[in-house]
Amino acid sequence: MSIKYDKSYTYDIEKVRKDFPILQTEVYGNKLVYFDNGATTQKPRCVVSKIEKNYFNTNANVHRGVHFLSQQATEEHEAAREVVRSFINARHTHEIIFTRGTTESINLVASSFGKTFLQPGDEVIVSQMEHHSNIVPWQLQSGVKLKVIPFDEKGALVLDKLDELINEKTKIIAVTHISNTLGTVNPIKKIAEIAHRHNLPVLVDGAQGAAHEIINVQELDVDFYAFSGHKVYGPTGIGVLYGKEEWLEKLQPYQGGGDMIDRVTFEKTTFAPLPFKFEAGTPDYIGSTALAAAIKYVKSIGMDKIVNHERNLTEYAYKKLSAVKGIHFYGTTGGKSSVISFNIVGIHPYDVGTLLDKLGIAVRTGHHCAQPVMQTFGVEGMVRASFALYNTFEEIDQLADALHRIVSIFHKK
Ligand code: C6P
Numbered sequence: 001m002s003i004k005y006d007k008s009y010t011y012d013i014e015k016v017r018k019d020f021p022i023l024q025t026e027v028y029g030n031k032l033v034y035f036d037n038g039a040t041t042q043k044p045r046c047v048v049s050k051i052e053k054n055y056f057n058t059n060a061n062v063h064r065g066v067h068f069l070s071q072q073a074t075e076e077h078e079a080a081r082e083v084v085r086s087f088i089n090a091r092h093t094h095e096i097i098f099t100r101g102t103t104e105s106i107n108l109v110a111s112s113f114g115k116t117f118l119q120p121g122d123e124v125i126v127s128q129m130e131h132h133s134n135i136v137p138w139q140l141q142s143g144v145k146l147k148v149i150p151f152d153e154k155g156a157l158v159l160d161k162l163d164e165l166i167n168e169k170t171k172i173i174a175v176t177h178i179s180n181t182l183g184t185v186n187p188i189k190k191i192a193e194i195a196h197r198h199n200l201p202v203l204v205d206g207a208q209g210a211a212h213e214i215i216n217v218q219e220l221d222v223d224f225y226a227f228s229g230h231k232v233y234g235p236t237g238i239g240v241l242y243g244k245e246e247w248l249e250k251l252q253p254y255q256g257g258g259d260m261i262d263r264v265t266f267e268k269t270t271f272a273p274l275p276f277k278f279e280a281g282t283p284d285y286i287g288s289t290a291l292a293a294a295i296k297y298v299k300s301i302g303m304d305k306i307v308n309h310e311r312n313l314t315e316y317a318y319k320k321l322s323a324v325k326g327i328h329f330y331g332t333t334g335g336k337s338s339v340i341s342f343n344i345v346g347i348h349p350y351d352v353g354t355l356l357d358k359l360g361i362a363v364r365t366g367h368h369c370a371q372p373v374m375q376t377f378g379v380e381g382m383v384r385a386s387f388a389l390y391n392t393f394e395e396i397d398q399l400a401d402a403l404h405r406i407v408s409i410f411h412k413k
Contacts, residue, residue, distance in 0.1 A: 003128055009308050010276025011301050012044075017390050019297075020171040022328070033395045038180050038208060038386030039290045040230045044295070047234060050293040054286050062285045063259055063276070079273070080292035087295045088215040088225060090242050094274040097248070098288050101239035102132040102207040103234055105226030108138035108241055113172060123147050123169040128376060129179040131149040132369045139175065150157055151376075155182035155331035159190065166198050168175070173202045174292040175190070177225075179207025181370045181382065182331025183314065183339030185213065192221045201247060207231055208242075211388070212337045213234060214308055215398070223247050229287060232391070234294035237334055238287030241278070248274050255280040287302040306389045310338045312394070313387045313396060320400040325407050330373075330382055339380040341368075344403070347410050349381040356383075359402045 017023050020042045024204060025032040054076070060069035062077045069308060078093070085093045114285045118124075127149040140146055147165045150158050162173075173195045178185050187202055195202045201223035203231025204302045208225035209215060217225050224247065229238040243251075253260055255270055257280035262270040298306060305388055317340050326345035343349055353365030366381045367374045374380060387401060 006388075008304060010312075011309070012306050013390065013392055015303065019043065019046070020390055027360040027362075028358055030151070032399055033361040033390065035210075035385040035387065035395070035399065036364050037360045037388035037391075038368075038384060039229075040236070040387050041233045042390070043235070044233055044297050046297055047290050047294045050290045051235065051286055052327045059286070060109060061282055073285055076289045078284065080285075080288040081209040083292035084240055084262075084288075084294050088210070088217050088240075088242055090217050090218070092245055094376075095242055095245055095248065096218050097241040097243065097275045097278045098283050099226075100237055100284070101228035101230070102205060102226045102290075103137075103239075105224075105239055105241035106133055106203065106205060107137045107140075108254040109115045109174075109224050109226070109243070109251075110141055112254050112278075113201075114141035117171055118144050121145070121169060122128060123167070123176075125162070125165050125170060125173045127150060127151065127175045129155070129182055129184060129370065129373055130155070130174075130176055131180055131205060131207065132371070132384055133204075133207070134174050134176060134286050145169075146195075148372075151182070151184070152333075154333040156184055156333040157180065157212065158186070159187065162194055164189070166200070167193075168200070170200060173200055174205070175202070176205040176207070178212055178337050178339075178385075179331065179370075179373070180339065181341050181368045181373045181384065183336035184333050185209075185333055185335055185337050185340070188220050188222060192223075196221070203297045208337070208339070210322045217242050222380060232294055234293075235287050236406070238284045238291050240291075245274065247276070251278075253280070257281045259283070270334065270406050282330075297343035301389060307337075309389065310387050310391075311335075313391055313393065314338055314340065315401070316393055317385065317387070317396045320396055320402065324400065324403045325411075328384060330377055339384060341384045343379060343382055344407060347406065348382045349379075349383045351410075352383045352403075352406060355406045356399070356402055359405075360396075361399055361401075361402055399410070 028359045058072045060073045062074040081093045081096045084096045124138045125147045190200045203220045203224040211232045224240040230236040260280040284292040330341040349365040
Protein backbone atom coordinates (compact mmCIF):
# COMPACT_ATOMS: atom_id res chain seq x y z
CA MET A 1 0.00 0.00 0.00
CA SER A 2 1.38 3.42 -0.89
CA ILE A 3 1.41 6.10 1.75
CA LYS A 4 0.74 9.76 1.12
CA TYR A 5 3.13 11.89 3.17
CA ASP A 6 0.67 14.70 3.20
CA LYS A 7 -0.60 16.84 6.05
CA SER A 8 -4.15 16.77 4.72
CA TYR A 9 -4.24 12.96 4.64
CA THR A 10 -5.25 12.50 8.24
CA TYR A 11 -8.10 11.75 10.65
CA ASP A 12 -10.00 13.55 13.38
CA ILE A 13 -7.31 13.65 16.08
CA GLU A 14 -9.54 15.35 18.65
CA LYS A 15 -12.14 12.61 18.25
CA VAL A 16 -9.45 9.95 18.54
CA ARG A 17 -8.02 11.57 21.68
CA LYS A 18 -11.40 11.15 23.39
CA ASP A 19 -10.93 7.39 23.06
CA PHE A 20 -7.92 7.61 25.42
CA PRO A 21 -9.15 8.81 28.84
CA ILE A 22 -5.62 8.98 30.27
CA LEU A 23 -4.78 11.88 27.93
CA GLN A 24 -6.99 14.09 30.14
CA THR A 25 -4.66 13.55 33.12
CA GLU A 26 -3.24 16.66 34.79
CA VAL A 27 0.42 16.58 35.73
CA TYR A 28 1.49 19.28 38.22
CA GLY A 29 -1.37 21.47 37.00
CA ASN A 30 -0.60 20.95 33.30
CA LYS A 31 -2.48 18.79 30.86
CA LEU A 32 -0.41 15.69 30.16
CA VAL A 33 1.63 15.64 26.95
CA TYR A 34 2.54 12.00 26.49
CA PHE A 35 5.67 11.59 24.38
CA ASP A 36 6.89 8.26 25.79
CA ASN A 37 5.10 6.10 23.26
CA GLY A 38 8.27 4.23 22.32
CA ALA A 39 8.20 2.75 25.83
CA THR A 40 4.48 1.99 25.79
CA THR A 41 1.38 3.45 24.17
CA GLN A 42 -1.80 4.47 25.96
CA LYS A 43 -4.89 2.31 25.61
CA PRO A 44 -8.17 3.21 23.93
CA ARG A 45 -11.41 2.54 25.79
CA CYS A 46 -12.29 -0.39 23.48
CA VAL A 47 -9.18 -2.32 24.58
CA VAL A 48 -9.85 -1.86 28.29
CA SER A 49 -13.52 -2.69 27.93
CA LYS A 50 -12.64 -5.82 25.97
CA ILE A 51 -10.56 -6.99 28.94
CA GLU A 52 -13.45 -6.31 31.31
CA LYS A 53 -15.98 -7.92 28.99
CA ASN A 54 -13.90 -11.08 28.64
CA TYR A 55 -13.37 -11.47 32.38
CA PHE A 56 -17.05 -10.84 33.08
CA ASN A 57 -18.57 -12.83 30.22
CA THR A 58 -16.31 -15.42 28.62
CA ASN A 59 -13.55 -16.24 31.08
CA ALA A 60 -12.46 -19.88 30.97
CA ASN A 61 -9.22 -21.64 30.12
CA VAL A 62 -8.79 -22.21 26.39
CA HIS A 63 -8.18 -25.42 24.40
CA ARG A 64 -9.15 -27.50 27.43
CA GLY A 65 -12.84 -27.58 28.17
CA VAL A 66 -15.85 -28.94 26.33
CA HIS A 67 -18.04 -26.55 28.29
CA PHE A 68 -19.68 -23.46 26.85
CA LEU A 69 -17.37 -20.80 28.32
CA SER A 70 -14.20 -22.62 27.38
CA GLN A 71 -15.47 -23.07 23.84
CA GLN A 72 -16.28 -19.38 23.60
CA ALA A 73 -12.94 -18.29 25.07
CA THR A 74 -11.12 -20.62 22.67
CA GLU A 75 -13.01 -19.24 19.70
CA GLU A 76 -12.16 -15.66 20.68
CA HIS A 77 -8.50 -16.48 21.28
CA GLU A 78 -8.17 -18.19 17.91
CA ALA A 79 -10.08 -15.39 16.20
CA ALA A 80 -7.49 -13.00 17.70
CA ARG A 81 -4.76 -15.02 16.03
CA GLU A 82 -6.50 -14.43 12.69
CA VAL A 83 -6.70 -10.68 13.41
CA VAL A 84 -2.92 -10.63 14.02
CA ARG A 85 -2.30 -12.72 10.89
CA SER A 86 -4.19 -10.27 8.77
CA PHE A 87 -2.49 -7.25 10.47
CA ILE A 88 0.96 -8.40 9.33
CA ASN A 89 -0.26 -10.37 6.29
CA ALA A 90 1.20 -13.71 7.31
CA ARG A 91 0.31 -16.62 5.06
CA HIS A 92 -1.13 -18.86 7.82
CA THR A 93 -2.66 -18.37 11.28
CA HIS A 94 -0.43 -21.17 12.60
CA GLU A 95 2.56 -18.92 11.83
CA ILE A 96 1.39 -16.58 14.63
CA ILE A 97 2.75 -17.54 18.06
CA PHE A 98 1.48 -15.64 21.09
CA THR A 99 4.24 -14.70 23.53
CA ARG A 100 4.64 -12.20 26.37
CA GLY A 101 6.19 -9.57 24.09
CA THR A 102 9.06 -8.80 21.74
CA THR A 103 11.66 -9.83 24.30
CA GLU A 104 10.15 -13.26 24.78
CA SER A 105 9.63 -13.69 21.03
CA ILE A 106 13.32 -13.06 20.36
CA ASN A 107 14.39 -15.27 23.27
CA LEU A 108 12.17 -18.01 21.86
CA VAL A 109 13.90 -17.89 18.48
CA ALA A 110 17.40 -17.51 19.94
CA SER A 111 16.86 -20.46 22.26
CA SER A 112 15.03 -22.77 19.86
CA PHE A 113 17.17 -21.86 16.85
CA GLY A 114 20.21 -22.13 19.13
CA LYS A 115 19.32 -25.69 20.23
CA THR A 116 18.93 -26.83 16.64
CA PHE A 117 21.34 -24.77 14.58
CA LEU A 118 23.97 -22.97 16.69
CA GLN A 119 27.35 -24.42 17.70
CA PRO A 120 30.11 -22.71 19.69
CA GLY A 121 32.07 -20.51 17.26
CA ASP A 122 29.01 -19.76 15.09
CA GLU A 123 28.16 -16.15 14.30
CA VAL A 124 24.96 -14.12 14.48
CA ILE A 125 24.78 -10.77 12.67
CA VAL A 126 23.00 -7.94 14.47
CA SER A 127 23.16 -4.18 13.96
CA GLN A 128 24.83 -1.46 15.97
CA MET A 129 21.41 0.08 16.78
CA GLU A 130 19.88 -2.98 18.45
CA HIS A 131 17.88 -2.88 21.66
CA HIS A 132 19.35 -5.15 24.37
CA SER A 133 16.48 -7.57 23.63
CA ASN A 134 18.08 -8.37 20.29
CA ILE A 135 21.63 -8.63 21.63
CA VAL A 136 21.54 -10.49 24.93
CA PRO A 137 19.36 -13.50 23.88
CA TRP A 138 21.99 -14.32 21.23
CA GLN A 139 24.86 -13.86 23.69
CA LEU A 140 23.15 -16.39 25.96
CA GLN A 141 23.69 -19.08 23.29
CA SER A 142 26.93 -20.64 24.39
CA GLY A 143 30.01 -19.79 22.37
CA VAL A 144 28.12 -17.71 19.80
CA LYS A 145 29.82 -14.58 18.51
CA LEU A 146 28.03 -11.40 17.42
CA LYS A 147 29.03 -9.57 14.24
CA VAL A 148 27.71 -6.04 13.94
CA ILE A 149 26.42 -4.03 10.95
CA PRO A 150 27.51 -0.44 11.72
CA PHE A 151 25.47 2.72 11.20
CA ASP A 152 26.77 5.99 9.78
CA GLU A 153 26.83 9.44 11.43
CA LYS A 154 23.17 10.00 10.47
CA GLY A 155 22.08 6.68 11.95
CA ALA A 156 21.59 4.78 8.68
CA LEU A 157 22.83 1.18 8.48
CA VAL A 158 25.94 0.76 6.32
CA LEU A 159 24.52 -2.11 4.32
CA ASP A 160 27.60 -2.42 2.11
CA LYS A 161 29.26 -3.97 5.14
CA LEU A 162 26.71 -6.77 5.44
CA ASP A 163 28.13 -8.91 2.65
CA GLU A 164 31.61 -8.58 4.21
CA LEU A 165 30.31 -9.81 7.58
CA ILE A 166 28.74 -12.96 6.20
CA ASN A 167 30.90 -16.09 6.14
CA GLU A 168 30.46 -19.84 6.58
CA LYS A 169 30.05 -19.41 10.36
CA THR A 170 27.09 -17.02 10.00
CA LYS A 171 23.81 -18.67 10.96
CA ILE A 172 21.19 -15.92 11.20
CA ILE A 173 20.75 -12.14 10.75
CA ALA A 174 18.76 -10.38 13.49
CA VAL A 175 17.96 -6.68 13.03
CA THR A 176 15.53 -4.11 14.26
CA HIS A 177 12.89 -2.72 11.92
CA ILE A 178 12.86 0.73 13.54
CA SER A 179 15.50 1.88 16.00
CA ASN A 180 13.99 2.91 19.34
CA THR A 181 16.75 5.50 19.82
CA LEU A 182 17.44 6.84 16.32
CA GLY A 183 14.05 6.34 14.65
CA THR A 184 15.82 4.89 11.60
CA VAL A 185 13.58 2.65 9.49
CA ASN A 186 15.83 -0.11 8.25
CA PRO A 187 15.63 -1.56 4.71
CA ILE A 188 14.34 -4.93 5.87
CA LYS A 189 13.37 -6.21 2.43
CA LYS A 190 16.89 -5.52 1.15
CA ILE A 191 18.44 -7.20 4.20
CA ALA A 192 16.22 -10.26 3.69
CA GLU A 193 17.29 -10.41 0.02
CA ILE A 194 20.96 -10.39 0.97
CA ALA A 195 20.41 -12.96 3.73
CA HIS A 196 18.48 -15.32 1.48
CA ARG A 197 21.14 -15.07 -1.21
CA HIS A 198 23.38 -16.68 1.44
CA ASN A 199 20.64 -19.10 2.61
CA LEU A 200 20.40 -17.36 5.97
CA PRO A 201 17.18 -16.64 7.87
CA VAL A 202 16.31 -13.14 9.06
CA LEU A 203 14.70 -12.21 12.35
CA VAL A 204 13.23 -8.74 12.66
CA ASP A 205 12.71 -6.99 15.98
CA GLY A 206 9.47 -5.21 15.19
CA ALA A 207 8.86 -3.74 18.66
CA GLN A 208 8.77 -0.24 17.15
CA GLY A 209 7.98 -1.32 13.60
CA ALA A 210 4.51 -2.77 14.20
CA ALA A 211 3.20 0.49 15.65
CA HIS A 212 4.62 2.84 13.03
CA GLU A 213 4.73 0.99 9.71
CA ILE A 214 2.38 -1.13 7.63
CA ILE A 215 3.74 -4.62 8.13
CA ASN A 216 3.57 -7.17 5.37
CA VAL A 217 5.76 -10.10 6.34
CA GLN A 218 5.26 -11.84 3.00
CA GLU A 219 6.36 -8.80 1.04
CA LEU A 220 9.31 -8.18 3.37
CA ASP A 221 10.03 -11.90 3.05
CA VAL A 222 11.38 -12.15 6.60
CA ASP A 223 11.59 -15.44 8.44
CA PHE A 224 10.69 -14.17 11.92
CA TYR A 225 9.03 -10.93 13.03
CA ALA A 226 8.61 -10.10 16.74
CA PHE A 227 6.43 -7.43 18.33
CA SER A 228 4.74 -6.42 21.59
CA GLY A 229 1.03 -5.75 22.09
CA HIS A 230 1.58 -2.86 24.48
CA LYS A 231 3.34 -0.74 21.87
CA VAL A 232 0.39 -1.03 19.46
CA TYR A 233 -2.26 0.21 21.92
CA GLY A 234 -2.87 -3.30 23.30
CA PRO A 235 -2.28 -4.60 26.83
CA THR A 236 1.04 -5.49 28.43
CA GLY A 237 1.98 -9.15 28.73
CA ILE A 238 0.99 -10.21 25.22
CA GLY A 239 3.21 -10.25 22.17
CA VAL A 240 3.65 -11.98 18.88
CA LEU A 241 6.23 -14.04 17.10
CA TYR A 242 5.59 -14.53 13.42
CA GLY A 243 7.64 -17.35 11.94
CA LYS A 244 7.57 -18.84 8.48
CA GLU A 245 6.01 -22.28 8.71
CA GLU A 246 9.09 -23.97 7.28
CA TRP A 247 11.28 -22.46 10.02
CA LEU A 248 8.86 -23.03 12.89
CA GLU A 249 8.57 -26.67 11.85
CA LYS A 250 12.35 -27.05 12.05
CA LEU A 251 12.79 -25.47 15.50
CA GLN A 252 12.68 -27.27 18.84
CA PRO A 253 9.99 -26.17 21.35
CA TYR A 254 10.98 -23.28 23.60
CA GLN A 255 9.30 -24.34 26.82
CA GLY A 256 7.59 -27.55 27.91
CA GLY A 257 4.21 -27.87 29.59
CA GLY A 258 0.51 -28.11 28.92
CA ASP A 259 -0.95 -27.32 25.50
CA MET A 260 2.30 -27.86 23.58
CA ILE A 261 2.16 -31.65 23.63
CA ASP A 262 0.56 -34.37 21.56
CA ARG A 263 1.32 -37.42 23.76
CA VAL A 264 3.31 -37.65 26.96
CA THR A 265 4.80 -40.73 28.59
CA PHE A 266 7.70 -40.93 31.03
CA GLU A 267 9.84 -42.22 28.21
CA LYS A 268 8.97 -39.84 25.42
CA THR A 269 6.83 -36.82 24.48
CA THR A 270 5.57 -35.86 21.06
CA PHE A 271 4.62 -32.28 20.37
CA ALA A 272 1.46 -30.52 19.26
CA PRO A 273 1.34 -29.00 15.76
CA LEU A 274 1.98 -25.31 15.11
CA PRO A 275 1.35 -22.87 16.66
CA PHE A 276 0.76 -24.76 19.94
CA LYS A 277 4.20 -26.40 19.93
CA PHE A 278 5.54 -22.98 21.02
CA GLU A 279 2.77 -22.05 23.46
CA ALA A 280 3.37 -24.02 26.65
CA GLY A 281 0.99 -23.41 29.53
CA THR A 282 -2.19 -21.35 29.75
CA PRO A 283 -1.90 -18.63 27.12
CA ASP A 284 -2.85 -15.03 27.79
CA TYR A 285 -6.22 -15.41 26.08
CA ILE A 286 -7.49 -12.20 27.66
CA GLY A 287 -4.45 -10.35 26.32
CA SER A 288 -4.73 -11.88 22.84
CA THR A 289 -8.34 -10.77 22.43
CA ALA A 290 -7.58 -7.30 23.81
CA LEU A 291 -4.67 -7.07 21.36
CA ALA A 292 -7.10 -7.97 18.59
CA ALA A 293 -9.35 -5.12 19.76
CA ALA A 294 -6.35 -2.76 19.57
CA ILE A 295 -5.49 -3.90 16.06
CA LYS A 296 -9.10 -3.46 14.93
CA TYR A 297 -9.00 0.01 16.45
CA VAL A 298 -5.88 1.14 14.54
CA LYS A 299 -7.24 -0.45 11.36
CA SER A 300 -10.48 1.51 11.78
CA ILE A 301 -8.44 4.73 11.71
CA GLY A 302 -6.24 3.45 8.89
CA MET A 303 -2.63 2.40 9.39
CA ASP A 304 -1.61 4.44 6.31
CA LYS A 305 -3.12 7.59 7.84
CA ILE A 306 -1.45 6.90 11.17
CA VAL A 307 1.96 6.45 9.50
CA ASN A 308 1.42 9.65 7.54
CA HIS A 309 0.41 11.62 10.65
CA GLU A 310 3.37 10.35 12.67
CA ARG A 311 5.84 11.16 9.88
CA ASN A 312 4.43 14.68 9.70
CA LEU A 313 4.73 15.05 13.47
CA THR A 314 8.35 13.87 13.35
CA GLU A 315 9.27 16.30 10.57
CA TYR A 316 7.50 19.15 12.35
CA ALA A 317 9.26 18.32 15.62
CA TYR A 318 12.65 18.53 13.91
CA LYS A 319 11.86 21.95 12.53
CA LYS A 320 10.52 23.31 15.82
CA LEU A 321 13.17 21.79 18.06
CA SER A 322 16.06 22.86 15.80
CA ALA A 323 15.59 26.39 17.14
CA VAL A 324 16.40 25.29 20.71
CA LYS A 325 19.81 26.64 21.69
CA GLY A 326 22.47 23.95 22.04
CA ILE A 327 20.26 21.06 20.87
CA HIS A 328 22.00 18.10 19.25
CA PHE A 329 19.95 15.42 17.50
CA TYR A 330 20.89 11.74 17.21
CA GLY A 331 19.65 9.91 14.13
CA THR A 332 18.96 12.30 11.27
CA THR A 333 18.52 10.00 8.33
CA GLY A 334 15.57 10.58 5.96
CA GLY A 335 12.23 8.77 6.35
CA LYS A 336 12.61 8.49 10.11
CA SER A 337 9.70 7.35 12.19
CA SER A 338 8.16 8.78 15.35
CA VAL A 339 11.33 9.17 17.43
CA ILE A 340 13.38 12.29 18.16
CA SER A 341 16.41 11.79 20.39
CA PHE A 342 18.55 14.68 21.51
CA ASN A 343 20.73 16.28 24.14
CA ILE A 344 21.17 19.94 25.00
CA VAL A 345 24.72 21.13 25.49
CA GLY A 346 25.55 21.59 29.17
CA ILE A 347 22.33 20.08 30.53
CA HIS A 348 22.15 16.49 31.74
CA PRO A 349 19.40 14.48 29.98
CA TYR A 350 17.86 13.56 33.37
CA ASP A 351 17.57 17.26 34.22
CA VAL A 352 15.84 17.93 30.89
CA GLY A 353 13.46 15.00 31.49
CA THR A 354 12.71 16.04 35.08
CA LEU A 355 12.01 19.65 34.15
CA LEU A 356 9.84 18.62 31.20
CA ASP A 357 7.88 16.40 33.58
CA LYS A 358 7.24 19.38 35.86
CA LEU A 359 5.68 21.04 32.81
CA GLY A 360 3.49 18.00 32.16
CA ILE A 361 5.55 16.56 29.30
CA ALA A 362 6.48 12.87 29.55
CA VAL A 363 9.63 11.92 27.63
CA ARG A 364 12.12 9.13 28.15
CA THR A 365 15.66 9.81 29.33
CA GLY A 366 18.60 7.45 29.70
CA HIS A 367 20.15 4.76 27.56
CA HIS A 368 16.82 3.44 26.21
CA CYS A 369 18.09 -0.16 26.58
CA ALA A 370 20.45 0.47 23.68
CA GLN A 371 23.78 1.03 25.41
CA PRO A 372 25.85 0.31 22.26
CA VAL A 373 24.12 3.29 20.59
CA MET A 374 25.07 5.50 23.55
CA GLN A 375 28.65 4.18 23.40
CA THR A 376 28.81 5.02 19.68
CA PHE A 377 27.89 8.64 20.35
CA GLY A 378 29.96 8.79 23.55
CA VAL A 379 27.01 9.78 25.74
CA GLU A 380 25.50 8.29 28.88
CA GLY A 381 21.98 8.98 27.81
CA MET A 382 19.64 10.94 25.58
CA VAL A 383 16.26 12.61 25.84
CA ARG A 384 13.68 10.93 23.62
CA ALA A 385 10.29 12.17 22.48
CA SER A 386 8.35 9.43 20.69
CA PHE A 387 5.02 9.99 19.00
CA ALA A 388 1.79 8.06 18.58
CA LEU A 389 -1.47 8.37 16.67
CA TYR A 390 -3.03 10.72 19.26
CA ASN A 391 -0.21 13.28 19.45
CA THR A 392 -0.73 16.75 18.00
CA PHE A 393 1.32 19.52 16.43
CA GLU A 394 0.29 21.76 19.35
CA GLU A 395 1.89 19.32 21.78
CA ILE A 396 5.13 19.61 19.84
CA ASP A 397 4.87 23.40 20.14
CA GLN A 398 4.53 22.89 23.90
CA LEU A 399 7.64 20.72 23.93
CA ALA A 400 9.61 23.32 21.98
CA ASP A 401 8.44 26.13 24.31
CA ALA A 402 9.31 24.05 27.36
CA LEU A 403 12.82 23.36 26.04
CA HIS A 404 13.38 27.06 25.35
CA ARG A 405 12.35 27.73 28.98
CA ILE A 406 14.67 25.04 30.34
CA VAL A 407 17.60 26.39 28.32
CA SER A 408 16.97 29.92 29.57
CA ILE A 409 16.80 28.71 33.21
CA PHE A 410 20.14 26.93 32.84
CA HIS A 411 21.76 29.90 31.13
CA LYS A 412 20.73 32.18 34.02
CA LYS A 413 22.46 29.94 36.58
N1 C6P B 1 11.72 -0.53 24.04
C1 C6P B 1 11.71 1.76 24.81
O1 C6P B 1 11.41 2.64 25.61
P1 C6P B 1 9.33 -5.44 25.24
O2 C6P B 1 9.90 -4.89 26.51
O3 C6P B 1 9.57 -6.91 25.11
O4 C6P B 1 7.91 -5.06 25.00
O5 C6P B 1 10.13 -4.73 24.05
C2 C6P B 1 11.53 -4.76 24.01
C3 C6P B 1 12.05 -3.96 22.87
C4 C6P B 1 12.71 -4.61 21.85
N2 C6P B 1 13.16 -3.95 20.77
C5 C6P B 1 12.98 -2.63 20.63
C6 C6P B 1 13.45 -1.95 19.38
C7 C6P B 1 12.33 -1.91 21.63
O6 C6P B 1 12.15 -0.60 21.47
C8 C6P B 1 11.89 -2.58 22.79
C9 C6P B 1 11.28 -1.82 23.93
C10 C6P B 1 11.20 0.37 25.07
O7 C6P B 1 12.38 1.98 23.81
C11 C6P B 1 11.51 -0.09 26.45
S1 C6P B 1 13.22 -0.26 26.75
